Amino acid sequence: MTDEELTRGPRPSFGFAHASEAEFARILDFYQVNWEYEPQLFPILWDLDGNVLESFAPDFFLPELELLVELTTLQQRLVRKKNRKVRRLRELYPGLRIKLFYARDFRALMLKYGRSALVSELSGTLGQVAPHPGQSDVDDSAISEDRLGGLERLGANRRDADASGAGQPHPNPVRRSRAARRRAGRRAAAAAAHQTVTFVTAILVTAAVTAVS
Amino acid sequence: MKVTQDLLADVAEVLLTEEQIAGKVAELGQRISADYAGRELTLVSVLKGSLPFMADLMRRISLPLRIDLMEVSSYGGTGTESSGLVRILKDLSAPIEGRDVLLVEDIIDTGLTLNYLIRYLKGKNPRSIKVCSLLDKPARRLVEIPIDYVGFEIPDAFVVGYGLDFGEVYRNLRFVGVLRPEAYES
Numbered sequence: 274m275t276d277e278e279l280t281r282g283p284r285p286s287f288g289f290a291h292a293s294e295a296e297f298a299r300i301l302d303f304y305q306v307n308w309e310y311e312p313q314l315f316p317i318l319w320d321l322d323g324n325v326l327e328s329f330a331p332d333f334f335l336p337e338l339e340l341l342v343e344l345t346t347l348q349q350r351l352v353r354k355k356n357r358k359v360r361r362l363r364e365l366y367p368g369l370r371i372k373l374f375y376a377r378d379f380r381a382l383m384l385k386y387g388r389s390a391l392v393s394e395l396s397g398t399l400g401q402v403a404p405h406p407g408q409s410d411v412d413d414s415a416i417s418e419d420r421l422g423g424l425e426r427l428g429a430n431r432r433d434a435d436a437s438g439a440g441q442p443h444p445n446p447v448r449r450s451r452a453a454r455r456r457a458g459r460r461a462a463a464a465a466a467h468q469t470v471t472f473v474t475a476i477l478v479t480a481a482v483t484a485v486s
Numbered sequence: 487m488k489v490t491q492d493l494l495a496d497v498a499e500v501l502l503t504e505e506q507i508a509g510k511v512a513e514l515g516q517r518i519s520a521d522y523a524g525r526e527l528t529l530v531s532v533l534k535g536s537l538p539f540m541a542d543l544m545r546r547i548s549l550p551l552r553i554d555l556m557e558v559s560s561y562g563g564t565g566t567e568s569s570g571l572v573r574i575l576k577d578l579s580a581p582i583e584g585r586d587v588l589l590v591e592d593i594i595d596t597g598l599t600l601n602y603l604i605r606y607l608k609g610k611n612p613r614s615i616k617v618c619s620l621l622d623k624p625a626r627r628l629v630e631i632p633i634d635y636v637g638f639e640i641p642d643a644f645v646v647g648y649g650l651d652f653g654e655v656y657r658n659l660r661f662v663g664v665l666r667p668e669a670y671e672s
Binding site: 300301306338372378381384386387388 | 561601626630642644
């Protein structure tokens with residue numbers, strides 16, 4: 274271990290969707306285990322034309338350990354959904370190592386570290402920073418293939434994210450699905466276009482009125 | 487945390503009896519004695535949980551050896567803020583350069599502490615580092631580290647005794663038992 278590694282400080286806070294994720298990241302930081310938050314999206318279901326219908330972004334990737342970790346501290350219904358996604362991921366990408374951390378695992382971890390008071394606070398819906406759309410799991414579906422850009426090597430884009438400032442404290446800690454972000458982007462672009470048209474129209478009208486007068 | 491005066495009352499089930507532990511420790515001692523014959527062995531005990539195991543194991547190894555103790559801070563161990571980094575609370579008292587080191591642990595579950603310790607000790611240039619753990623809880627493993635000597639693989643339960651604690655209590659039980667949920671939920 275180098276001196277630099279030994280003196281490495283905790284990372285800045287992140288836009289986590291659930292308080293348990295933030296706590297898990299703090300534990301990893303404490304033990305100086307490098308992590309990346311949702312660095313990669315894996316398509317797990319396609320239609321007959323090859324369009325991606327469903328994909329899965331595990332919560333953490335630990336690059337030194339080559340391990341993906343998914344935390345499931347929410348309702349049983351979501352646990353079943355995540356179980357199915359993890360099963361599918363293992364079938365499609367047998368080379369990947371993924372660890373599903375259930376609520377009971379997280380609870381045991383908290384007990385081990387003498388933080389039992391935090392268990393109820395960090396588990397279930399109480400620990401959610403914000404409800405996911407429709408109270409469902411992260412909706413990674415309906416993502417165009419160009420956004421997926423093939424399966425890059427895991428972890429390659431975290432450093433890019435850090436370099437671009439994505440690792441800085443998130444202004445809005447709500448985790449939205451990529452589809453929702455894309456819809457929001459389209460709405461913003463449409464609004465901007467509308468504003469531009471209105472602005473240009475106003476200038477033309479003003480110029481016409483000035484010319485007439 | 488509410489601590490009862492009767493430690494046994496908080497134990498739901500005896501997982502490993504005193505006799506089972508003693509038998510396994512003797513077996514491990516024999517294996518280690520055979521494997522390290524003619525080498526310069528240092529046993530490093532990771533405080534505090536491995537203390538009873540270390541004390542019993544070293545007396546079952548029939549080789550000249552050195553012992554040393556280390557202690558590292560545990561996440562949330564201060565009971566205050568969880569921020570910060572793992573720290574060496576007690577470092578080795580003698581150099582291990584060129585020596586064969588056997589890390590003696592009470593239990594390995596996530597492997598996070600062990601991962602840190604091995605990285606740290608490798609920086610001190612020992613000839614080799616191996617791991618001996620009385621208990622292994624693979625269900626909780628995050629960091630896959632080869633454990634060279636394992637006493638017992640145990641199920642995913644909260645265990646105390648023979649050095650293992652909950653809130654610094656129960657270490658002095660002579661067996662390993664499963665703690666009643668009421669004991670840690672109260």
